[in-house]
Amino acid sequence: MLEIKNLHVSINNKKILKGINLAINAGELHAIMGRNGSGKSTLAHVIAGKDGYEIEGDVLFNGESLLDKSPEERALAGIFMSFQYPVVIPGVNNTYFLKAALNAKLKANDQPELDAMDFLALIKEKIKLVEMDESYLSRAVNDGFSGGEKKRNEILQLLTLEPTFAILDETDSGLDIDALKIIANGVNQYRNSERAILAITHYQRLLDYMKPDVVHAMIDGKIVKTGDMSLAHELEEKGYSFLSTKDTN
Amino acid sequence: MSDVIKQAIDQEYKYGFVTDIEQDTFPPGLDEGVIRAISAIKEEPEFMLEWRLKSYKQWLKMEEPTWAKVSYPEIDYQAISYYSAPKKKELNSLDEVDPELLETYTKLGIPLEEQKMLSGVAVDAVFDSVSVATTFKSELEKHGVIFCPFSEAVQNHPELIQKYLGSVVPHTDNYFAALNSAVFTDGSFVYIPKGVRCPMELSTYFRINAANTGQFERTLIIADEGSYVSYLEGCTAPMRDENQLHAAVVELVAHKDATIKYSTVQNWYPGDPKTGKGGIYNFVTKRGTCLEENSKISWTQVETGSAITWKYPSCILKGDNSVGEFYSVALTNNFQQADTGTKMVHLGKNTKSTIISKGISAGKGQQTYRGGVKILKNAHNARNYSQCDSMLIGDKCGAHTFPYIDVRNPSAQMEHEASTSSIGEDQLYYCNQRGISTEDAVSLIVNGFCKDVFKELPMEFAVEAQKLMEVSLEGAVG
Ligand SMILES: Nc1ncnc2c1ncn2[C@@H]1O[C@H](COP(=O)(O)OP(=O)(O)O)[C@@H](O)[C@H]1O
Ligand SMILES: [Mg+2]
Numbered sequence: 001m002l003e004i005k006n007l008h009v010s011i012n013n014k015k016i017l018k019g020i021n022l023a024i025n026a027g028e029l030h031a032i033m034g035r036n037g038s039g040k041s042t043l044a045h046v047i048a049g050k051d052g053y054e055i056e057g058d059v060l061f062n063g064e065s066l067l068d069k070s071p072e073e074r075a076l077a078g079i080f081m082s083f084q085y086p087v088v089i090p091g092v093n094n095t096y097f098l099k100a101a102l103n104a105k106l107k108a109n110d111q112p113e114l115d116a117m118d119f120l121a122l123i124k125e126k127i128k129l130v131e132m133d134e135s136y137l138s139r140a141v142n143d144g145f146s147g148g149e150k151k152r153n154e155i156l157q158l159l160t161l162e163p164t165f166a167i168l169d170e171t172d173s174g175l176d177i178d179a180l181k182i183i184a185n186g187v188n189q190y191r192n193s194e195r196a197i198l199a200i201t202h203y204q205r206l207l208d209y210m211k212p213d214v215v216h217a218m219i220d221g222k223i224v225k226t227g228d229m230s231l232a233h234e235l236e237e238k239g240y241s242f243l244s245t246k247d248t249n
Numbered sequence: 250m251s252d253v254i255k256q257a258i259d260q261e262y263k264y265g266f267v268t269d270i271e272q273d274t275f276p277p278g279l280d281e282g283v284i285r286a287i288s289a290i291k292e293e294p295e296f297m298l299e300w301r302l303k304s305y306k307q308w309l310k311m312e313e314p315t316w317a318k319v320s321y322p323e324i325d326y327q328a329i330s331y332y333s334a335p336k337k338k339e340l341n342s343l344d345e346v347d348p349e350l351l352e353t354y355t356k357l358g359i360p361l362e363e364q365k366m367l368s369g370v371a372v373d374a375v376f377d378s379v380s381v382a383t384t385f386k387s388e389l390e391k392h393g394v395i396f397c398p399f400s401e402a403v404q405n406h407p408e409l410i411q412k413y414l415g416s417v418v419p420h421t422d423n424y425f426a427a428l429n430s431a432v433f434t435d436g437s438f439v440y441i442p443k444g445v446r447c448p449m450e451l452s453t454y455f456r457i458n459a460a461n462t463g464q465f466e467r468t469l470i471i472a473d474e475g476s477y478v479s480y481l482e483g484c485t486a487p488m489r490d491e492n493q494l495h496a497a498v499v500e501l502v503a504h505k506d507a508t509i510k511y512s513t514v515q516n517w518y519p520g521d522p523k524t525g526k527g528g529i530y531n532f533v534t535k536r537g538t539c540l541e542e543n544s545k546i547s548w549t550q551v552e553t554g555s556a557i558t559w560k561y562p563s564c565i566l567k568g569d570n571s572v573g574e575f576y577s578v579a580l581t582n583n584f585q586q587a588d589t590g591t592k593m594v595h596l597g598k599n600t601k602s603t604i605i606s607k608g609i610s611a612g613k614g615q616q617t618y619r620g621g622v623k624i625l626k627n628a629h630n631a632r633n634y635s636q637c638d639s640m641l642i643g644d645k646c647g648a649h650t651f652p653y654i655d656v657r658n659p660s661a662q663m664e665h666e667a668s669t670s671s672i673g674e675d676q677l678y679y680c681n682q683r684g685i686s687t688e689d690a691v692s693l694i695v696n697g698f699c700k701d702v703f704k705e706l707p708m709e710f711a712v713e714a715q716k717l718m719e720v721s722l723e724g725a726v727g
Contacts, residue, residue: 048682051674071681080682087679090670091697100693101683108684140697157683 007057034218080163172206184209304420304430402438436467452481472507501537503544517554525584528556535562539571563592581614590619610646
């Protein structure tokens with residue numbers, strides 16, 4: 001589904017990603033673990049199409065290069081990113097925002113758009129899955145939300161928009177154990193054999209609930225090791241240094 | 250809805266067409282003779298002519314104001330024609346209206362007939378200077394409501410005109426008001442009798458049509474004791490090369506326990522988006538007096554058009570416990586300039602005013618908010634709440650805020666809040682990542698910003714206002 005080929009990315013001539021290769025198939029959940037600053041979010045944004053990167057290599061989605069496409073086109077093609085730092089949009093109603101997003105997708109797929117009533121019925125079902133109070137629907141997008149609430153709101157969007165490929169950028173950071181379970185539950189609801197997920201995280205905690213098929217360790221813009229869940233445990237136990245020393249030699 | 254938005258965004262100025270109707274137009278120029286001629290055509294009583302002449306003499310002594318933060322080439326008042334009317338007048342039914350005119354209304358989306366019946370809105374459409382169609386008269390008459398062209402009111406209700414005309418905006422008030430008083434040709438008149446709640450929203454659509462014909466509308470609304478009226482004003486204008494002057498005067502009078510709600514969605518031609526050429530100059534004097542106790546006047550405006558806007562809908566809170574409100578959204582894009590705001594003058598005890606102003610600047614738009622709050626000596630326990638927010642889109646536009654506060658009674662409670670924000674790249678990216686286009690994201694954010702004002706508008710106007718914002722912001726963000 002998603003294929004990344006020898007991807008090099010820099011910002012203002014500073015090299016951030018240094019030759020990433022990755023292939024994610026439908027039905028799979030891949031995890032990327034890595035320390036702060038190793039380039040995980042950069043990878044996520046490059047897939048989502050954020051502006052301002054110098055890019056070499058290629059990112060293919062269902063066989064087609066994404067690099068010439070706008071973020072909006074990528075989103076409509078089925079790519080979703082749960083932001084590490086969800087953006088606050090004051091004044092814009094959460095429900096209204098999500099409805100605009102869903103209807104943009106429906107329209108792009110030549111499907112009938114939902115009216116306010118139908119959408120409200122849908123969103124009220126979805127919000128139960130992330131155990132958020134309905135009052136969040138009438139608040140402005142992420143405005144005054146706590147860190148954990150913002151992350152749940154991202155998962156609510158994921159469950160509503162039902163993309164084919166989801167990037168979760170540290171959706172687990174800063175969550176207590178209950179919130180973590182809710183998020184993991186939400187993500188597991190989303191999973192099926194036609195969808196794929198790239199989950200970025202520091203910790204194995206989330207992965208314990210989500211059971212990734214593949215785990216990658218990222219250091220300084222490179223994937224230095226790929227394995228299964230046991231790699232996540234190993235990283236948790238020994239830290240990243242055992243990989244990085246090997247890498248720098 | 251979003252189809253409509255797309256269409257709206259894709260078109261240039263939608264209402265930029267000119268109707269080909271034979272016009273009865275004076276040659277350009279202004280002198281006493283022109284004023285006498287206007288008065289004569291309108292078969293006005295003597296007091297009207299006198300008032301016009303008095304105003305004209307006053308105007309001659311005055312100078313065009315320069316304090317506003319707007320700049321424009323000098324206006325040649327002798328190059329303007331002061332009267333223009335469709336040839337056919339005094340129509341009894343819509344069938345008699347020029348079919349081309351009706352088609353113009355259709356293009357403007359003014360549902361003059363059945364649609365209005367359904368939505369319960371009576372329309373007194375001002376086409377250039379003479380009102381040609383008035384609907385729902387009989388329904389209103391049943392309640393004793395007078396809603397008619399100003400010139401008709403001069404004929405049929407001279408005593409009301411004589412009593413109230415100039416009582417809120419005197420002919421000496423300002424340069425443009427004096428000019429209007431001298432040469433106005435028509436407008437709307439509303440009288441709501443004691444204890445009557447007007448059974449429908451009253452609305453007038455203005456439209457400038459004849460080239461070079463300055464528009465001098467005059468509106469007078471009187472709400473007698475215990476009455477209520479909601480009045481809607483909406484404007485669109487055709488594309489033109491010459492700048493067109495619009496200097497209207499609106500006077501509102503609210504008696505004891507009466508409420509007047511005046512809503513405007515204004516969309517005059519803003520000028521060529523690339524050069525700013527050809528836009529409307531909108532120099533308007535709007536003021537209401539809360540004459541007696543417990544009266545209320547509420548102004549709501551959405552200003553997206555005009556090359557230049559100079560406009561300060563104000564309230565004089567004379568009666569004890571009277572309330573004045575001002576809710577405004579003003580948008581300047583491309584080369585538009587707006588100097589707008591309000592003035593709340595507290596004279597009575599326990600008077601209360603609320604000001605909510607939302608200014609949006611995009612392109613090279615320049616916008617000034619000027620808000621005056623005056624609490625006079627006898628206005629015990631007066632309260633004012635002012636909130637003034639600006640949003641900047643891009644880095645070539647400007648927003649300026651001038652609050653003037655003058656408090657002469659120590660019991661006054663004043664609250665003032667202000668903010669400036671911009672639409673961030675990260676917000677647009679976030680929306681884009683969710684599949685929302687940049688254009689839709691901007692209108693989502695802008696509409697969110699304006700929400701507190703839009704919710705004051707009557708329903709169908711609110712929808713129209715949102716559409717207008719979208720059209721007006723076309724191309725504002727890369
Ligand atoms: N806009 C930017 N300008 C300059 N440096 C950046 C920018 N964004 C990220 N970086 C740098 O790129 C590196 C990787 O950042 P990031 O992808 O956010 O890492 P991670 O998500 O793994 O913590 C960091 O050193 C960070 O400082
Ligand atoms: Mg990160």
